[in-house]
Amino acid sequence: MRYLPLSQTDREAMLAKIGVSHVNDLFKDVPRDALLKEHVDLPTHMSEMEVEREFNGFANKNVPAGSVPFFVGAGAYRHYVPSSVDHLIQRGEFLTAYTPYQPEISQGTLQALYEFQTQVAQITGMEVSNASMYDGSTACGEAVLMARRATRKKKAILSGTLNPQYVEVVRTVTKYTDDVAVVNPVGTYFLDDLIAQIDDETSCVVVQNPDFFGNIQDYTKLAEAAHAKKALLVVVVTEVVSLGAVRSPGSMGADIVVGEGQSIGNGLTFGGPYVGLLATRQKFVRTMPGRVCGETVDADGKRGFVLTLSTREQHIRREKATSNICTNAGLCTLAFTIHMTLLGEKGFRHLAQLNHAKAVTLADKLDAIDGVSVLNDSFFNEFTVSLPMGAAEAVERLADQDVIAGVPLSRLYPDNPDMTNKLLVAVTETVTEDDMDRLVAELKELAHA
Amino acid sequence: MLNNQGRQTDINTAAALSNNNVTTHSGNRGLDQEELLIYEIGNSQTCGVDLEEVGEFKNRLGGVTRDNEIGLAGLSEPECMRHYTRLSRKNYAIDMGLYPLGSCTMKHNPRINEKVVRLPGLGDIHPLQPVSTVQGALDLMDTLAHWLKTLTGMPAVAMSPKAGAHGELCGVMAIKAALDKRGENRTVILAPESAHGTNPATAALCGYKIKNIPSTKDGRVDLQALKDALGPDVAGIMLTNPNTCGLFERDIIEIADAVHAAGGYFYCDGANFNAIVGKVRPGDLGVDAMHINLHKTFSTPHGGGGPGAGPVVLSEALAPFAPVPYVVHGEDGFDLVEHVTDDGCSKDSFGRMTAFHGQMGMNIRALAFMMSHGTDGLARVAEDSVLNANYVMASLSDVMTASFDGPCMHECLFDDRFLADTGVATLDFAKAMIDEGYHPMTMYFPLVVHGAMLIEPTESESKQSVDQFVGSLRHLVEQAKSGNKDLFSGAPYLAPRKRLDETRAARSPVLRWTKPE
Numbered sequence: 001m002r003y004l005p006l007s008q009t010d011r012e013a014m015l016a017k018i019g020v021s022h023v024n025d026l027f028k029d030v031p032r033d034a035l036l037k038e039h040v041d042l043p044t045h046m047s048e049m050e051v052e053r054e055f056n057g058f059a060n061k062n063v064p065a066g067s068v069p070f071f072v073g074a075g076a077y078r079h080y081v082p083s084s085v086d087h088l089i090q091r092g093e094f095l096t097a098y099t100p101y102q103p104e105i106s107q108g109t110l111q112a113l114y115e116f117q118t119q120v121a122q123i124t125g126m127e128v129s130n131a132s133m134y135d136g137s138t139a140c141g142e143a144v145l146m147a148r149r150a151t152r153k154k155k156a157i158l159s160g161t162l163n164p165q166y167v168e169v170v171r172t173v174t175k176y177t178d179d180v181a182v183v184n185p186v187g188t189y190f191l192d193d194l195i196a197q198i199d200d201e202t203s204c205v206v207v208q209n210p211d212f213f214g215n216i217q218d219y220t221k222l223a224e225a226a227h228a229k230k231a232l233l234v235v236v237v238t239e240v241v242s243l244g245a246v247r248s249p250g251s252m253g254a255d256i257v258v259g260e261g262q263s264i265g266n267g268l269t270f271g272g273p274y275v276g277l278l279a280t281r282q283k284f285v286r287t288m289p290g291r292v293c294g295e296t297v298d299a300d301g302k303r304g305f306v307l308t309l310s311t312r313e314q315h316i317r318r319e320k321a322t323s324n325i326c327t328n329a330g331l332c333t334l335a336f337t338i339h340m341t342l343l344g345e346k347g348f349r350h351l352a353q354l355n356h357a358k359a360v361t362l363a364d365k366l367d368a369i370d371g372v373s374v375l376n377d378s379f380f381n382e383f384t385v386s387l388p389m390g391a392a393e394a395v396e397r398l399a400d401q402d403v404i405a406g407v408p409l410s411r412l413y414p415d416n417p418d419m420t421n422k423l424l425v426a427v428t429e430t431v432t433e434d435d436m437d438r439l440v441a442e443l444k445e446l447a448h449a
Numbered sequence: 450m451l452n453n454q455g456r457q458t459d460i461n462t463a464a465a466l467s468n469n470n471v472t473t474h475s476g477n478r479g480l481d482q483e484e485l486l487i488y489e490i491g492n493s494q495t496c497g498v499d500l501e502e503v504g505e506f507k508n509r510l511g512g513v514t515r516d517n518e519i520g521l522a523g524l525s526e527p528e529c530m531r532h533y534t535r536l537s538r539k540n541y542a543i544d545m546g547l548y549p550l551g552s553c554t555m556k557h558n559p560r561i562n563e564k565v566v567r568l569p570g571l572g573d574i575h576p577l578q579p580v581s582t583v584q585g586a587l588d589l590m591d592t593l594a595h596w597l598k599t600l601t602g603m604p605a606v607a608m609s610p611k612a613g614a615h616g617e618l619c620g621v622m623a624i625k626a627a628l629d630k631r632g633e634n635r636t637v638i639l640a641p642e643s644a645h646g647t648n649p650a651t652a653a654l655c656g657y658k659i660k661n662i663p664s665t666k667d668g669r670v671d672l673q674a675l676k677d678a679l680g681p682d683v684a685g686i687m688l689t690n691p692n693t694c695g696l697f698e699r700d701i702i703e704i705a706d707a708v709h710a711a712g713g714y715f716y717c718d719g720a721n722f723n724a725i726v727g728k729v730r731p732g733d734l735g736v737d738a739m740h741i742n743l744h745k746t747f748s749t750p751h752g753g754g755g756p757g758a759g760p761v762v763l764s765e766a767l768a769p770f771a772p773v774p775y776v777v778h779g780e781d782g783f784d785l786v787e788h789v790t791d792d793g794c795s796k797d798s799f800g801r802m803t804a805f806h807g808q809m810g811m812n813i814r815a816l817a818f819m820m821s822h823g824t825d826g827l828a829r830v831a832e833d834s835v836l837n838a839n840y841v842m843a844s845l846s847d848v849m850t851a852s853f854d855g856p857c858m859h860e861c862l863f864d865d866r867f868l869a870d871t872g873v874a875t876l877d878f879a880k881a882m883i884d885e886g887y888h889p890m891t892m893y894f895p896l897v898v899h900g901a902m903l904i905e906p907t908e909s910e911s912k913q914s915v916d917q918f919v920g921s922l923r924h925l926v927e928q929a930k931s932g933n934k935d936l937f938s939g940a941p942y943l944a945p946r947k948r949l950d951e952t953r954a955a956r957s958p959v960l961r962w963t964k965p966e
Contacts, residue, residue, distance in 0.1 A: 059570025344523015378511025
């Protein structure tokens with residue numbers, strides 16, 4: 001066994017030192033009948049080459065996004081990640097380190113977290129960020145619980161244009177507490193309706209930008225209305241590249257910004273691991289969940305970094321902690337930070353412009369097809385299209401032609417007949433003009449068949 | 450040794466100047482290099498990525514455009530490589546040496562796992578692309594589920610939890626949902642004193658009150674106290690087994706029976722599954738739910754704080770309440786159940802815990818680890834991890850104070866009695882280990898002994914490596930007992946940073962860089 005260094009001679013010498021004759025003597029506290037007499041019914045060990053062959057077998061039964069014209073988004077986006085990012089995160093010193101509980105020998109991880117927190121605060125327009133959550137959706141659930149702690153009120157109002165999976169996650173985390181999640185009807189965003197719902201019991205209003213259907217809003221008035229009732233505005237951003245082109249939630253008056261950071265530095269990997277962002281204002285920092293890294297000095301007065309404010313956390317506070325989160329998304333934050341550092345101010349803005357320009361180009365092309373229309377007033381790199389047929393069927397038939405056209409909204413809203421013909425289409429910098437033309441040609445054929 | 454003029458280096462002068470006597474202009478000390486923040490090196494104009502030019506187009510952002518400067522700093526690719534390479538060298542890692550953090554299972558991370566997760570057919574697939582185009586991914590999840598169910602002897606597994614604590618939440622929510630279905634409003638979760646902090650934090654998230662169960666003198670749950678605490682208000686127990694003292698709960702079956710007889714459920718914290726994988730099936734012990742930290746037992750790298758993954762195996766009683774989504778065998782291959790519906794298999798599900806389907810990247814690595822070891826190798830993992838821990842205990846118990854009699858499981862617990870009258874605290878002792886070239890063990894946990902030191906060598910350490918580690922600890926004990934207090938109170942002396950002022954960090958938090966005024 002290539003991963004097990006002990007030889008039979010070693011094992012015998014060690015058993016002798018311990019003073020037992022057989023390794024099973026060390027399992028003597030296990031109830032007698034529970035110690036297995038033989039190996040469980042699974043395959044025996046494999047060489048590295050055999051393992052690789054097995055995984056090639058799994059991989060070959062999937063259609064990689066990069067192998068076809070590809071337009072799927074809805075909370076995870078295919079961006080190009082520079083090769084240096086993956087090389088750096090695979091350095092053993094980053095990859096195989098634990099959570100930086102011993103700061104003197106973890107400055108690499110800690111300084112990178114400090115840089116991450118700064119970048120997240122900057123792009124969201126907030127004052128502080130934590131060191132990550134599992135993903136955007138769980139960060140959204142945590143934001144609702146955080147708003148309750150910050151306001152000591154229990155009613156969260158969720159916009160009808162919030163990602164439906166995020167809505168479900170909030171429903172789940174509030175299900176067994178006495179929090180109330182008010183979920184608005186799915187579809188269009190009505191500012192006045194939302195404002196009318198905010199009352200003295202309201203802890204927060206949760207909205208998304210760009211929203212799930214791709215539209216961009218200015219939430220400044222909503223923030224003012226929430227603040228007038230001492231409620232918080234939570235803004236969700238599932239495509240962080242948009243922050244290079246769209247006004248930041250912080251500038252609109254958001255109190256908590258949560259985001260899915262996958263777009264920067266992290267591949268699709270079928271939904272995880274991703275990186276949840278959570279940023280807020282300085283005054284709420286002690287109600288924030290999760291780890292946070294802070295600056296300090298060492299005994300020689302040199303600058304250094306440590307995990308701090310841990311009296312909020314489960315390993316100290318136990319049942320009174322702000323969250324039960326422990327392991328978060330460390331290596332994904334590192335990938336985010338390295339990619340963002342390669343982009344810098346200039347590259348991040350350029351990337352956002354490029355995404356938007358491509359999306360505008362495709363939207364115009366699709367709008368020109370008879371029977372197909374783009375429903376958005378505004379959008380960044382994703383928009384909703386109405387088709388003259390069921391979108392799920394269209395996506396399946398186009399997949400047979402090696403074009404993956406987007407997400408049929410019926411997959412996320414199975415009981416909503418309004419969604420049957422609607423397709424959510426995402427366009428990133430990885431999409432070429434040829435890819436767009438393929439989609440247009442295939443859709444034309446399907447629409448007119 | 451020749452210097453650049455070709456003359457012999459004066460050994461005596463070099464020795465005299467070594468260590469603290471040499472000051473450098475750069476602040477670097479040879480390979481120990483100082484590194485500024487990206488904001489102090491880079492600027493807003495530098496970019497390490499070449500992007501396609503953007504042509505003319507009509508903006509459709511609805512007037513909500515970002516015009517002011519964000520403040521990001523950019524680095525070119527060579528600068529970026531150097532910055533993060535230099536930072537990486539300030540970290541300790543399992544690739545560099547034994548990492549004895551008890552309860553964390555820091556074992557070797559095989560690189561084939563990193564290779565297969567990056568295959569385009571696995572790394573470059575979207576969670577919402579058509580199910581017909583991801584049959585291999587669903588097959589892989591189903592295969593991993595089969596391995597986990599077989600290794601634990603449990604009938605079902607929820608694959609979406611993102612980490613151990615998220616898995617705990619999944620298990621406790623399943624318990625709550627099952628009790629709701631029974632129409633019972635039970636309000637208390639029992640947890641032993643030695644529990645991980647996540648256990649009470651999780652129970653509290655589901656609205657439960659926590660009742661602590663004391664430990665006995667031999668480091669196990671006090672069965673009588675447990676039985677006395679049971680009643681119609683108790684929803685269940687959260688118990689780690691092997692427990693956080695590194696011991697197998699001898700009365701585990703009796704505990705499970707008592708909890709079940711009182712109408713409660715048994716949640717097992719699977720953080721220490723490494724000790725028993727392939728040797729004992731939790732399903733045979735009466736467990737109703739148990740999360741498995743794929744980043745511990747199945748070696749998906751810890752990455753400086755995650756990501757992890759925490760699939761939860763479930764008993765027949767709890768399986769109907771599992772969260773969506775999950776993989777099922779459909780007519781045309783594999784399918785995904787993504788919604789809770791009023792009829793069908795998901796009708797009792799407590800809901801969705803996360804967007805998409807879980808930590809696929811970690812699932813892939815874990816399955817590669819399992820397949821590499823096979824059923825024979827996994828049992829050996831447990832045996833060698835337990836053997837290494839007992840060997841450490843046997844090699845140190847004459848000089849350090851083991852808290853409980855052995856045998857231990859995959860980790861061994863010492864307390865600070867051996868440091869009595871030396872003026873050296875557990876923290877100082879641990880920091881001195883850094884100068885010896887080791888990451889400290891887990892300190893001050895579990896809370897049931899004074900000044901705890903929990904050592905977990907794992908199965909991927911050789912005897913030679915463990916012997917060297919034992920040698921270092923014996924040396925430190927000797928130094929502590931001979932009154933060499935300075936070796937400890939100022940430690941570490943040889944790390945990239947000396948002891949950091951954590952009080953200052955917490956009192957006036959500085960959590961981000963800001964442009965100097």
